[in-house]
Amino acid sequence: MTEMQKKNEAYKKKIVVRNTAIVIGAAVVLILSFIISMNTGYTKITPLDTLRTLFGGGTEKENLILFDFRLPRIVISMLVGMGLALSGCIIQGISKNALADPGLLGINAGAGMMVILYVMFLGAQSFLSVFTLPFLALAGAGVTAIIIYALSYKKGEGIAPMRLILTGIAVQAGISALTTVLVVKLDETQYNFVATWQAGSIWGSNWKFVLALLPWLLLLIPYVLMKSRVLDVLNLGDDVAYSLGASVEKERRRLLAASVALAASCVAVSGSISFVGLIAPHLARRLVGPKHAILLPTCALTGAVLVSVADTIARVIVQPSEIPTGIMVAIIGAPYFLYLLGKSK
């Protein structure tokens, strides 16, 4: 090995150490935000009391507040953050467009439309059947994704990333318009439900929702992580990806499906939280660079931190009322995004 190669090896080791430190750092921030979030809320419980309750020594009231109200909500916000961030990271990867996110592609809108149809025909009360909701959202998102895919598919050429984005924006606009028409026809309870859902309030704050969401993530996240090399190669552009032996169209379809399923299952329990799918991948990419093997886990952690912090703020900022988490994410995310735009050449 030459002197230069040794130097390069040393540098590469340094990068690995740095990236590992960043992932651990992000995990620590996530745990901190978990602890702070557990302590925050309408009823004041001191950190010590929280700890005591967590380890099984709490009073009945403390148990109720922490285990039945706060904990499921925190868990959901973290899971949703992970799911949406990964979904956005995949879409940005396969479309080669840093501004793509599941919301932009109409996937959230499609899922939302389905939820509205459901509420319209079966009434706002029956949304208690938590476990059907992810399926419904998935159906809506899936149909939307298929429409977008079919419209941007050209025989012999497959999917051009730019066409995918433009079609996505158009379809999203169409669905939003249709949704507005439907919303007008809702009665008051239905309308309230839909409005809250659309604003992205993590309304399903009980364990059932965690259970409804968890299997999807347990299935999809490992699958996506396994595909990190394929995502890397797709990021080089279609022609290079072909040259390297990736089945470009097939892989893109699979990854798009995984991304849609991730977004849809999250959106089903959290409502339309946009911006996470856009910003978390950006943040993660700035932290660890474009290689998906490290980018995806970092992205998942960033997303979880973002949504759980936003949710914590959303719960306390206008007490005793609260603002929807989706809006809080946007309030945090928009300035950062403007900053990014300002910095880019």
Added chain:
Amino acid sequence: MNSIATENLAIAYEDHLVVDDLDMQIPQGKITTIIGPNGCGKSTVLKAVGRILKPKNGMVYLNGDDITHLSTKEVAQKMAILPQSPQAPAGLTVGELVAYGRFPHQRGFGKLKPEDKKIIQWSLEVTKLTELETTAVDNLSGGQRQRVWIAMALAQQTDLILLDEPTTYLDLAYQLEVLELLYSLNREQGCTIVMVLHDLNLAARFADYMIAIRCGDIIKHGTPEEVMTTDVLKETFHIDAEIVTERRTGRPTCISYDLIPQAVDECDSCGRAC
């Protein structure tokens, strides 16, 4: 022996026929350059040969095998194709990009084995990029960047490399640098190289074999001396070219040319995507 051959190849964009009934042979172990006017189907042919475009009709043979019968991964182990001005994701380092060349040889999570690392180091050395291994590709000059992509193709360890205008947007010195690199790969490693080139003189200077294409048809193929003639260039480019043998390289060179006005519209009648 032919490394690549096409038979009755027809390629179309939607219903627009760009290439029809093309029979082409690429000799093994040689440098072949494809020349022709803009939009004449050069890149299209290269993409079809590299199985990026699906032909409408006909066959592409890779070392005698019908390319459609090989999996895309198998093809990637035998042939690398570099498109025109590829883009690297922001922040990716030279070493990371070159490592992607190992993709067709990896499985599962694809941790680089010692053998892979050796090949990557070798590719970096041959392209004189060892010093830049940890530099981000965005921070390189155009010529260095093109060398990085060639290094990636080298890491793929194929006997055959196709390149679509590898010298586009490069300064004169960088153009030569890239072509010299490809030349030495051919002479020292025995790589078969096929490239589309815009610059006729560079094409003639580095080629063992040239193919002149117009409207998806081969006008002439053969040695540079056979292809770089006033007649062939007249038919291919509709120019009146003055060809001399250049003293320093001993290759035919076009020193001056004029347009042939009456010939320019001829192409409209061919009905293809010229």
